[in-house]
Structures are given as structure tokens and as C-alpha cells.
Amino acid sequence: MTPILSPDRMGIRDAVRTFAAKRLAPGYLPRAKSSTFPWDLHHDIANLGIYGLLAGDGYNPLDNEDFVAAGVAIEELAYADFNIANIAIPVMLMSTLIRHHGSETLTKEWLPRLVAGETFVAFGLTEPETGSDAANITTTARATDDGYVISGEKTSVTMLSNAEAIIVAARTIRDGDDVGVSAFLVSLDSTGIAKSVVPDTGWGILGRGVLHLDKVAIPADNLIGIEGRAFSRVLNGFDFTRPLLALTGIGAAQISLDETAEYVRQRTAFGAKLAKFEGVSFPMAEHLTKLEAARLICYSALEKRTLNLPHTAEAAMAKWYGPLVASAAVKECLLLHGNYGYSQELPFEQRLRDVMSVEIADGTAQIQKIIIMREKYGTDFVPYEKRSTT
Secondary structure, three states, rough: OOOOOOOOHHHHHHOOOHHHHHHHHHHHHHHHOOOOOOHHHHHHHHOOOOHOOOOOOOOOOOOOOOOHHHHHHHHHHHHHHHHHHHHHHHHHHEEEEEHHHHHHHHHHHHHHHHHHHOOOOEEOOOOOOOOOOOHHHEEEEOOOEEEEEEEEEEEEEOOOOOOOEEEEEEEEEEHHHHEEEEEEEEEEOOOOOOEEEEEEEEEOOOOOOEEEEEEEEEEEEEEEOOOOOOHHHHHHHHHHHHHHHHHHHHHHHHHHHHHHHHHHHHOOOOOEEHHHHHHHHHHHHHHHHHHHHHHHHHHHHHHHHHOOOHHHHHHHHHHHHHHHHHHHHHHEEEEEEEHHHHHOOOOHHHHHHHHHHHOOOOOOHHHHHHHHHHHHHHHHOOOOOOOOOO
């Protein structure tokens, strides 16, 4: 159950739920074991209007930018197919970054196609040597007379194989001086681009990769936001992607519990249905409660985002706690199905590997806890005060 929903939010929920039950749920497991990106479903989801929810006038099916509605859509998608839901989140993030911070040229070129599901724009922040220490990235963008030249390496780039472009965070050098971290949109067919695949245990249809940039030249119009101000002006998008990511885990865990409830109603052991045993029902009750608590933290953060209120701590809480309890719930469901739960015939082992991924994406649990303490009690609780986490 989500918080009390407005008619608009209920309309989004019902439309996505109907679509997801019919088009996504039946094919979740075979898709999850594939590496082929489902462009047909990507287009269909775009046609529902989901990708336009945060893209502004002309694209948003609602009258206003509503992050709770986005969360409702993501959770409903994840209930049917965790991976499809995680395709939608970067589209929402990229649409907000381009809409609010892109030049007029970039906005006209990319936003309509992105929202229509005709293309995909990836995001490159993490680097091999810095990991979550994003403020100390080493990729550089050297300013030239007509743009920038970017060199460096990005790792753990979601959807790199299927993306047409990427927004890259790079330390910007102008006239020999480091002016801070900026964000740039880079076409992936540019000269100097090389890509390699990172094999994962989940996220198969999304895929991750490593991006190498060797003196990649881009025009000045491809700057996203203000030069040197990416962390303060552009990359605060993490404050809404974190609860959305948590909701993908919660959605996958919720369907796992619902399926397990049906299974233990039917399965007999020692002369009684499994549902009658407290050793079965009590752990499920605990997981339902923890999931509801995590869900409410997510929607609290998204509601504050909608109202333009501070929500960085709540977003970090959602990102730490949601995936933690979701992974535990899916594992419990796997175990309650016995040896069949561990087989590849049922979805639980796949969901467990999928859901564990969001314990890492957008910052690990340790990073989230640093953010929570920093936001609530100040920089005395930051391990390295001269460094910052995203």
C-alpha cells in the first residue's frame, strides 16, 4: 500500500498495473536471463506517458511535476518486472537533467526522443579508482575555444551498450585551472570512444559497461548546467533516484511475498497447510511490516521532493533501508519454497540477484549512512570533511 493517493496518482497506478500485469509479468524470468534490450516494451511504456512524468509541459500526462506519481509507476513496474522498472529510472533522471540544465539545442535534440522511448541516454559518474568518492573523479574536460575535450574512464555505466549518448561528469580545466566538476552530454559515436561490457549476475537486459574517453571533442552547447557546478546544480538528481531505486526492490519483494502466500496456502507438510505454521507466517509478517516502513520512507522523500522541501536525508534512508529489507524478504521467500525456490524454474533466485544490485547502485549502504548523519547532525560526522559524497 502506498500513502493516500490523489485521483491523478491512482490513475497512474491503475494504468501501469494493468499494463504491467498483462505485458510484463509473464515474460519477466526469460527476459531477466537475456541480454537483449526490449525496445518494443520500452516504446510501449513511453506510450503510457510514464517517461514524461518529470519531463515538463508537453510531455507530462499530469498537470504538475509529481515525484510520488513517478514512484507509484516505478513500484508497479517493478512488481511485474524489476529490470524494466530500472530502465525507466534513468530515463526520468536524464529527462530532468536535460530539461532543467540542458541548452536549448540539447533539449530540442534529445528530450522528445528520450521521452518517446526512441533512444537512451546513459550516465557516467563512477570511476575505477574512486568508486563512491565521486568528488575526486579524475576524468577531465579541458575547455577549448569552441567546446571541450574529455579524457578519462567511467565504470559501472548502466545501459552503456544500448545508449546513444551519455552524460559524463568530468573535472573541468579552463586556462590551466581546475574550475570544478561539470556535466556534459557526449554522443557515443564520437571519435575517441571505446566501450567494454561488465558481466553481471543480474540486470541482464540493462547491462553495465566501462567507457573509455580519449580526447573526445564536444561542442560548448553540450555542457549540462553551469561549468564547475555539477554537484550543487545538476547531480542532486540522486535525491529522487535513490527512493525510486529502493521502490524497485520493494516491488520485487512484494510480489515475492504475495506469491509465497499463495504457495504456503496450498503446500501441505506434517498434516497441515504451511500457512498454519507460525514459523512460516511470522517471518512473512515481519517482512511485510519492514517493507511497508521502507515504502513509506520512499514516498515521504518523494513527496518532499514534489513540494520542493529538503529531502536528502530521507532519500539516503530510503536507499539504505529499502534494498536491505527487500533482499531479506526475497531470500525468505526463496527459502520457504525449499529446493524449488533455489531452482531456476522459479523467479526467486533471479529476483534475489536483481534486488541485491540496488544495494550498490547510486551509492552503497555505507555512503547512505554518511549522508544521513551529515544531513541530520552536520559535518562532524563526515569521515573526510574536505571530500563530499553525492
